[in-house]
Amino acid sequence: MDTTLSAPSVLHHRRRSPRAMRILVGLAAATLAAIAFQALRPRPLRVETATVRRGVLRVLVEDDGVTRVHDRWVVTAPLTGTLARVGLHPGDTVRQGQALVAVEPVQPPMLDARMRTEAAGRLAAAQSARDAAMANVERARLAADLAQREGRRMRLLADRQLAPPADTERAEYEASARAMDLRGAQFAADVAAHDVEMARATLQRARSAPRAAERLTLPSPMAGQVLRVLHPGGGVVAAGTPLLEIGVPGTLEVVVDVLSSDAVRIRAGQPATLTRWGGEGPLRAHVRVVEPAAFTRVSALGVEEQRVNVILALDEPDTRTAALGDGFRVDAQIVTAEIPAALQAPSGAAFRRGDGWAAFRIVDGRAQLTEVDLGARSGTDVEVRRGLADGDLVIVHAGDRVRAGVLVTGGTDG
Numbered sequence: 001m002d003t004t005l006s007a008p009s010v011l012h013h014r015r016r017s018p019r020a021m022r023i024l025v026g027l028a029a030a031t032l033a034a035i036a037f038q039a040l041r042p043r044p045l046r047v048e049t050a051t052v053r054r055g056v057l058r059v060l061v062e063d064d065g066v067t068r069v070h071d072r073w074v075v076t077a078p079l080t081g082t083l084a085r086v087g088l089h090p091g092d093t094v095r096q097g098q099a100l101v102a103v104e105p106v107q108p109p110m111l112d113a114r115m116r117t118e119a120a121g122r123l124a125a126a127q128s129a130r131d132a133a134m135a136n137v138e139r140a141r142l143a144a145d146l147a148q149r150e151g152r153r154m155r156l157l158a159d160r161q162l163a164p165p166a167d168t169e170r171a172e173y174e175a176s177a178r179a180m181d182l183r184g185a186q187f188a189a190d191v192a193a194h195d196v197e198m199a200r201a202t203l204q205r206a207r208s209a210p211r212a213a214e215r216l217t218l219p220s221p222m223a224g225q226v227l228r229v230l231h232p233g234g235g236v237v238a239a240g241t242p243l244l245e246i247g248v249p250g251t252l253e254v255v256v257d258v259l260s261s262d263a264v265r266i267r268a269g270q271p272a273t274l275t276r277w278g279g280e281g282p283l284r285a286h287v288r289v290v291e292p293a294a295f296t297r298v299s300a301l302g303v304e305e306q307r308v309n310v311i312l313a314l315d316e317p318d319t320r321t322a323a324l325g326d327g328f329r330v331d332a333q334i335v336t337a338e339i340p341a342a343l344q345a346p347s348g349a350a351f352r353r354g355d356g357w358a359a360f361r362i363v364d365g366r367a368q369l370t371e372v373d374l375g376a377r378s379g380t381d382v383e384v385r386r387g388l389a390d391g392d393l394v395i396v397h398a399g400d401r402v403r404a405g406v407l408v409t410g411g412t413d414g
Contacts, residue, residue, distance in 0.1 A: 044409035057342035065256035065332040069247030119203040130192035140185040147178040194221035263308035360395040
């Protein structure tokens with residue numbers, strides 16, 4: 001009975017063996033085909049991507065700047081002589097009229113009529129410069145009074161909604177600028193009066209030979225702070241030799257030299273930001289003046305560039321900028337334009353293609369070459385006027401391996 005039951009079972013098993021082998025061979029072939037497909041299929045190229053978006057685009061001019069004291073004067077030797085040792089040091093505070101240095105004049109070889117005539121001419125010129133400075137003070141005072149009255153009128157009209165806020169801000173800025181001009185004119189008048197005193201003292205000494213022990217004391221033309229002492233040890237100095245630099249605290253400004261092609265887009269009153277100045281947070285400033293003359297400077301690459309000085313006025317309280325001094329380096333960003341709803345992409349997403357611009361847009365995981373029209377530029381972004389849409393994913397800094405239609409993968413900037 002056992003033999004009868006087992007024989008058909010063995011025969012049935014032998015009949016199914018070829019089919020099972022075919023199934024196993026098929027499975028093996030499919031597995032090998034899948035492995036070959038995975039090995040031979042093109043792998044996506046990893047790229048850096050960013051999303052095109054709408055937002056406020058601020059067009060910037062960025063460059064290095066250097067701080068300087070606006071109201072500053074250089075005290076020079078009025079005549080050739082021996083300079084006594086200077087007892088002042090940088091940072092010392094001086095009063096107007098305070099004795100700064102003493103010069104002992106040397107015996108002149110001859111006191112002739114020509115020297116006296118020249119000294120008299122310098123005195124007359126100094127007196128004329130003093131009169132002109134006083135006239136500038138009066139003119140600046142009239143302009144400041146007019147600007148203040150105009151500012152009050154514009155504020156009154158703005159309160160009654162009869163004038164736009166921009167006109168009121170412009171009038172207030174004009175009043176502040178005229179007040180600064182008045183302050184500068186008053187300082188210039190003080191210096192001119194000091195020059196008259198020095199010229200008069202020189203004429204007195206030209207009329208009579210000085211004694212060996214006689215000294216000429218140079219007073220401070222204004223109240224301020226000593227910035228530099230150029231001859232601390234004294235010694236023989238020639239007439240006109242710079243001896244001290246004095247500045248007025250609280251008149252700090254920033255000088256930024258920009259390319260002349262950028263300077264044409266900068267206007268007085270435009271906002272600016274100062275960074276990397278050594279303190280916490282950026283400093284607010286605005287453009288006070290763009291100098292009308294350019295100068296040539298050789299860049300680090302040896303290229304001659306035409307540069308223009310842009311003067312920035314600080315909009316921060318003195319307590320915030322107390323650590324800044326004369327000649328400190330800062331990074332300046334000047335806002336020349338502001339587009340409220342600009343379609344923008346990273347500057348690195350666009351590249352030259354013939355006479356125009358192009359970008360790689362990612363569609364269904366593949367790079368698609370798209371021609372674009374660009375507009376304004378900021379420090380990191382560029383305005384896209386045609387070719388892309390809000391929300392498009394683009395490739396940033398596409399390398400030589402990126403071609404139209406290639407598979408790509410990468411992260412976004414969020």
